[in-house]
Amino acid sequence: MKEKIEITRRAFTLVELLVVIAIVAILAGILLPVIAKSKTKAKVATARFSIKDLDAAIKAYRTDYQRFPIPANYPRNMFGDASVDPVPLQALANRNAEYKIPFPTHSNNNQPARNSDIMYILMNDVNANGSNPGGSRNPKKNIYLSPKELGPENSAKSLRKTGVSDARIYRDPFGNRFKISMDLNRDGYCFDYYYGSKFGGTFAEEGLITHQAKVRWNGHPLNGQDLQYSAFKGDAMIWTAGPDRVVEGMSQDANNPDIDNIKSWD
Numbered sequence: 012m013k014e015k016i017e018i019t020r021r022a023f024t025l026v027e028l029l030v031v032i033a034i035v036a037i038l039a040g041i042l043l044p045v046i047a048k049s050k051t052k053a054k055v056a057t058a059r060f061s062i063k064d065l066d067a068a069i070k071a072y073r074t075d076y077q078r079f080p081i082p083a084n085y086p087r088n089m090f091g092d093a094s095v096d097p098v099p100l101q102a103l104a105n106r107n108a109e110y111k112i113p114f115p116t117h118s119n120n121n122q123p124a125r126n127s128d129i130m131y132i133l134m135n136d137v138n139a140n141g142s143n144p145g146g147s148r149n150p151k152k153n154i155y156l157s158p159k160e161l162g163p164e165n166s167a168k169s170l171r172k173t174g175v176s177d178a179r180i181y182r183d184p185f186g187n188r189f190k191i192s193m194d195l196n197r198d199g200y201c202f203d204y205y206y207g208s209k210f211g212g213t214f215a216e217e218g219l220i221t222h223q224a225k226v227r228w229n230g231h232p233l234n235g236q237d238l239q240y241s242a243f244k245g246d247a248m249i250w251t252a253g254p255d256r257v258v259e260g261m262s263q264d265a266n267n268p269d270i271d272n273i274k275s276w277d
Contacts, residue, residue, distance in 0.1 A: 051254050054183075054184035054185060054254070055253070055254065055271075055273060057173050057183070057184050058173065058183040058184060058185070058251060058253075058273045059273060059277075061158070061173050061181075061183060061189070062189070062249045062250075062251075062273065062274075062275045063275075064156060065133075065156065065181070065189060065191070065249055066247055066249055066275055068080075068133050068155035068156040069129075069133070069155075069191075069193065069246065069247050070246060070247075071153075071155050072132070072133060072149075072153075072155050073246065075151065075153060076149075079093065079193045079194075079195060079246075079247075080129050080132040080133050080148065080149075080155075081093055081095075081128060081129060081132070081142070081148075081193070081195075082128055082132075082141070082142040082143070082148060083147075083148070085124075085128070085195070086124065087195055087196070088192075088202060088204060090196070090202040090207070090224060090240065090242075091195060091196030091198070091202075092192055092193060092194055092195045092196055092201055092202045092203075093124075093192060093193045093195040094124070094190075094191075094192045094202075094203055094204050095124045095125065095126050095128060095129060095190065095191040095192070095193075096124065096125055096126045096188045096189065096190040096191065125180060125188070126180065126181050126188055126189050126190070126191055127141075127142070127175075127178055127179035127180050127181070128141070128142040129142070129191060130156070130158075130175055130179040130180075130181050131143040131148075131179050132148045132149050133149075133154075133155040133156040134154060134155075134156055134157065134158075134175070134179065135149050135152050135153060135154045135155075136179060138179075158173065158174045158175045158181060159172065159173065159174030159175070160174060160175060160177075161174040161175060161176050161182075162176065162177060163176060163177055164176040164177060164178040164180060171184065171185075171186060172184060183251045183273065185251070185252075185253065185254055185256055186256065187251035187252045187253070187256055188251070189249055189250075189251055190203070190205075190249065190250050190251065191247060191248075191249050192204075192243075192247065192248050192249075193246060193247045194245070194246050194247070198224070199244060199245075200220075200222045200224075200242040200243070200244055201242055201243040201244075201245055201246065201247060201248045202222075202240060202242050203242075203243070203248050203250075205258065206219060206241060206243075206248070206250075207240045207241060207242070217277075218243070218274070218276035218277060219241040219242060219243055219276065220241070220242065220243075220244055221239055221240075221241060221242075222239070222240060222241070222242040222244075223238070223239045223240075224238065224240075243275075243276055247275070248274070248275055248276060249274075249275040250272055250273060250274040250275060251272065251273045252272060253270070253271035253272045253273050254271050255270065255271055257270075258272070
């Protein structure tokens with residue numbers, strides 16, 4: 012006759028269960044920041060690819076039309092170039108307190124210039140009262156850029172993925188609008204409001220060079236001065252505020268360094 016063998020299963024004690032929970036919590040505390048950092052790096056890489064694609068699209072359009080992809084009679088900044096999606100008004104006011112240079116506005120509706128002014132043209136998307144009425148700024152109907160469609164402007168989706176909203180605002184994966192400046196005066200140097208200069212002085216931004224020009228605003232000399240400023244030697248400069256969504260970068264302010272802005276000239 013076979014003996015019946017009883018197997019007794021021992022349950023976890025409370026102490027053992029608490030130890031397991033503590034180990035899991037420690038591992039989660041170690042791994043979650045690593046995963047978050049990896050996701051941020053991936054988004055930064057995506058933003059850089061988008062900047063390269065946008066830069067290539069601008070250059071391709073210029074090759075085809077011998078002009079930049081902006082509306083007719085587009086406003087120029089104080090150095091004769093075009094700046095799209097400038098930094099907040101107060102940031103510019105702090106930098107330009109001496110000269111009080113206004114923001115460029117859309118020529119049709121006196122609204123702040125947005126990168127949608129460019130996107131409608133590059134995407135061959137007609138907007139009757141905007142930057143590409145009747146397709147007039149892209150008569151060849153070329154599609155130079157096809158970013159992902161993100162739906163309504165300011166929706167949760169449009170603020171966390173790379174692509175364009177239905178208003179054709181182009182954003183990076185962090186929800187920042189791409190800021191674009193172009194060498195509209197064709198002097199070989201591209202001036203951007205934020206990375207231009209602290210007027211009356213100069214600073215060195217890596218990837219930018221010091222350029223001197225006779226400053227004119229709306230065709231008139233500005234205080235009759237020659238000013239030096241930092242500029243990008245090329246057709247266009249593109250950047251976003253980066254993962255923290257904060258615009259840093261006034262290099263002359265040691266307490267406010269350029270931490271994570273994503274720039275085409277990096």
